[in-house]
Amino acid sequence: MTDAQTRDEERERRYLAETVRLLATELERLTGDIDESARTIEERKKHLWDNLRDMDFAEKANFRGEVDMSVRLAEHAVMLRKRIERLLESPYFGRVDFRPTGDPEAGAHYIGVHNFSDPETQEIVIHDWRAPVSSLYYDFESGEAFFETPAGTTHGEITGKRQYKIQGGRLEYMFDSTLNIGDEVLQRELGQSADDRMKNIVATIQREQNAVIRNETARVLILQGVAGSGKTSIALHRVAFLLYRFKDTLSSDNVMILSPNKVFGDYIADVLPELGEEQVAEIDFDTIAGRFLAKVTGYETFSEQVVTLLDQVDDAAAARMRYKATPEFVARLEDWITSRPHEEFTPADIERKHKRLSADWVADLFHESPTLPVFTRLDRVANAAVHKLKHEVLDKGGTWAAADTASIRKQVRAMFPYKDAFAIYRAFYTADPARRGLFQPLGRKKIEYADVFPLIYTMIRTSRQESYGHIRHLLVDEMQDYTPIQYAVLRELFSCTMTILGDANQSVNPFSSSSLATIHSIFPQADCLELCKSYRSTSEITEFAQNISRNDKLVPIERHGPPPQVIACTDRRDQQARILTLIKQHEHSDRRSLGIICKTVDQATTLTHALSGAGVELTFLDYDSTSFAGGIIITSAHIAKGLEFDTVIVPRVDEDNYATDMDRSMLYIACTRAMHELHLTHDGPLSHFLAFAQATQNLVGVDDTDQAETRDHATDVRVG
Numbered sequence: 001m002t003d004a005q006t007r008d009e010e011r012e013r014r015y016l017a018e019t020v021r022l023l024a025t026e027l028e029r030l031t032g033d034i035d036e037s038a039r040t041i042e043e044r045k046k047h048l049w050d051n052l053r054d055m056d057f058a059e060k061a062n063f064r065g066e067v068d069m070s071v072r073l074a075e076h077a078v079m080l081r082k083r084i085e086r087l088l089e090s091p092y093f094g095r096v097d098f099r100p101t102g103d104p105e106a107g108a109h110y111i112g113v114h115n116f117s118d119p120e121t122q123e124i125v126i127h128d129w130r131a132p133v134s135s136l137y138y139d140f141e142s143g144e145a146f147f148e149t150p151a152g153t154t155h156g157e158i159t160g161k162r163q164y165k166i167q168g169g170r171l172e173y174m175f176d177s178t179l180n181i182g183d184e185v186l187q188r189e190l191g192q193s194a195d196d197r198m199k200n201i202v203a204t205i206q207r208e209q210n211a212v213i214r215n216e217t218a219r220v221l222i223l224q225g226v227a228g229s230g231k232t233s234i235a236l237h238r239v240a241f242l243l244y245r246f247k248d249t250l251s252s253d254n255v256m257i258l259s260p261n262k263v264f265g266d267y268i269a270d271v272l273p274e275l276g277e278e279q280v281a282e283i284d285f286d287t288i289a290g291r292f293l294a295k296v297t298g299y300e301t302f303s304e305q306v307v308t309l310l311d312q313v314d315d316a317a318a319a320r321m322r323y324k325a326t327p328e329f330v331a332r333l334e335d336w337i338t339s340r341p342h343e344e345f346t347p348a349d350i351e352r353k354h355k356r357l358s359a360d361w362v363a364d365l366f367h368e369s370p371t372l373p374v375f376t377r378l379d380r381v382a383n384a385a386v387h388k389l390k391h392e393v394l395d396k397g398g399t400w401a402a403a404d405t406a407s408i409r410k411q412v413r414a415m416f417p418y419k420d421a422f423a424i425y426r427a428f429y430t431a432d433p434a435r436r437g438l439f440q441p442l443g444r445k446k447i448e449y450a451d452v453f454p455l456i457y458t459m460i461r462t463s464r465q466e467s468y469g470h471i472r473h474l475l476v477d478e479m480q481d482y483t484p485i486q487y488a489v490l491r492e493l494f495s496c497t498m499t500i501l502g503d504a505n506q507s508v509n510p511f512s513s514s515s516l517a518t519i520h521s522i523f524p525q526a527d528c529l530e531l532c533k534s535y536r537s538t539s540e541i542t543e544f545a546q547n548i549s550r551n552d553k554l555v556p557i558e559r560h561g562p563p564p565q566v567i568a569c570t571d572r573r574d575q576q577a578r579i580l581t582l583i584k585q586h587e588h589s590d591r592r593s594l595g596i597i598c599k600t601v602d603q604a605t606t607l608t609h610a611l612s613g614a615g616v617e618l619t620f621l622d623y624d625s626t627s628f629a630g631g632i633i634i635t636s637a638h639i640a641k642g643l644e645f646d647t648v649i650v651p652r653v654d655e656d657n658y659a660t661d662m663d664r665s666m667l668y669i670a671c672t673r674a675m676h677e678l679h680l681t682h683d684g685p686l687s688h689f690l691a692f693a694q695a696t697q698n699l700v701g702v703d704d705t706d707q708a709e710t711r712d713h714a715t716d717v718r719v720g
């Protein structure tokens with residue numbers, strides 16, 4: 001290290017020490033304030049309780065108001081204290097020196113997860129990563145640069161950039177990076193073991209990722225990103241950014257995440273709190289289906305559909321799914337729904353108690369509100385008719401009973417041949433010979449998954465439904481697994497801005513997956529962005545997965561590790577022994593998480609019994625699981641979507657297990673969950689999706705690893 005570097009590091013250490021001192025003082029002050037507030041609130045409550053009888057209504061209301069105010073102030077102080085505690089752990093991760101045009105000197109801006117100002121001088125010590133000036137750090141190398149503020153654009157020059165790793169308030173290392181966020185820091189971050197949950201990437205957000213996070217203008221933003229490109233991470237950082245940027249009008253109560261399942265929801269639950277924001281509400285399509293269909297019909301869930309498809313593909317069912325998975329289907333169904341009132345409403349006279357309303361009166365009223373859903377229009381006609389006839393009868397001294405109202409409603413409903421949305425939906429298929437056979441209920445009271453959202457769409461478009469009006473931003477993850485009709489349902493239920501993200505290469509159901517282009521056709525005004533760099537896995541793992549399902553746009557990050565191994569076993573018992581050996585190796589390594597990813601939940605269940613019987617402690621995740629755990633996890637590829645592990649084992653990669661297009665998707669998803677190591681095992685002919693491994697160095701023969709000891713101890717049970 002040169003003298004100048006040593007002096008520089010000294011200066012940085014002093015700056016850090018001073019920052020930590022200021023933060024510690026602020027923490028002490030806030031703790032004092034919170035204790036004081038707690039005492040005041042207690043005293044006030046006691047005073048209120050002791051004097052309740054002597055107080056009049058106004059005094060009580062006044063007093064309660066004061067207590068509420070003290071509670072709110074105390075809550076705010078607690079929130080601030082949490083932020084300071086977080087900053088004390090790692091006050092900042094970056095610095096950018098910027099000289100605005102016309103200024104003689106550059107100012108140093110330290111960047112962390114929150115703003116912090118010196119309470120005495122009010123000078124900013126740390127800039128929030130979302131502050132306008134911080135965009136310099138993410139968007140520019142050295143030299144000319146600019147950033148946008150609400151007041152306009154500030155131009156100038158970046159004279160230096162530095163990155164820090166500070167943990168427990170101590171400087172672990174720092175790098176000068178004239179280029180974009182330095183590769184060295186990124187490499188170190190990516191090389192680490194996986195945490196139990198998803199972590200924030202605020203210190204190493206890349207420029208193309210920053211463009212997604214900081215996009216303020218798109219009403220709908222669609223993000224197609226290759227496996228491991230950081231889509232989910234970025235989407236969560238985007239939510240944090242929007243909450244900061246629009247803090248006066250947007251709060252965490254107004255944001256919702258549509259996630260694929262509850263395990264995934266739990267897996268990502270730490271990111272927003274780490275970024276100083278509250279967790280936002282989550283919803284999934286099953287919850288939406290339950291809300292609409294609970295009282296209407298039984299229905300197949302997405303996971304049930306996947307399980308059935310993985311078992312055996314029924315060509316007719318696949319044809320039905322394909323038919324209902326296109327934008328044209330949405331257009332045809334919409335046409336059918338909107339044309340029903342024109343074509344099938346037959347106005348007629350309404351009669352009750354010798355009073356009559358003419359068919360013309362009915363027709364006029366019905367046609368007055370053409371944009372309302374048909375059943376709402378019918379109710380409107382019935383209500384007006386009841387109102388009118390009831391008054392005429394009562395004015396003449398007659399009586400009016402509930403049965404009279406019911407009779408009028410029945411007469412109005414009889415003018416339209418369908419009793420409910422379900423009847424309209426069924427008729428969509430029976431009315432057109434070309435569509436006959438495309439609606440096939442699963443028994444008397446259960447519909448196929450492919451019909452669930454078309455039916456819900458029909459319900460929404462034919463009668464008024466409560467929407468999610470309080471939601472102002474919706475985040476949709478795994479966009480490729482949702483069909484155009486599901487997006488049409490979302491468009492009806494959420495009239496807010498949206499971020500929609502996914503990867504067409506990772507669709508679960510190949511018969512009903514949506515590409516970026518398909519989703520764009522539903523939201524034509526959307527901004528579309530693509531992320532091609534993949535960060536999660538080593539180059540070796542990424543290259544291996546590319547051979548299973550090639551995406552020419554994918555650019556792997558240059559990070560190396562052991563080549564994936566395809567391990568040939570003699571039989572199931574041998575396969576189990578090999579897996580046990582891999583588990584042992586993992587336990588003796590410094591890796592933290594291990595995912596054993598089977599093709600189906602059933603295979604995972606069988607293997608769980610086998611491994612538990614051999615004394616392995618593992619967590620089994622199925623469709624009912626709600627939380628993610630660290631350690632050794634065993635699950636199916638579908639459930640593992642979106643998750644990641646240091647090491648992944650994919651059992652039973654035999655030809656008879658991985659044969660169809662859907663199996664290929666599952667294999668790709670399973671392999672791309674691995675960050676550092678990937679092992680696959682089989683005991684029959686290898687799946688043809690892995691034929692490339694013969695030509696590469698990935699095959700490991702029967703006797704290539706030391707199995708003897710473990711094999712002797714293996715119990716005689718089937719694998720998967």
Ligand SMILES: Nc1ncnc2c1ncn2[C@@H]1O[C@H](COP(=O)(O)OP(=O)(O)OP(=O)(O)O)[C@@H](O)[C@H]1O
Nearest residue numbers: 201204205206227228229230231232233535536642
């Ligand atoms: N800029 C970055 N700095 C550090 N780590 C990053 C960065 N971008 C992505 N990563 C890491 O890459 C991994 C993949 O990120 P993430 O799960 O968000 O990707 P994804 O595109 O949603 O993946 P998939 O679709 O395969 O589930 C995570 O470990 C994440 O922390």
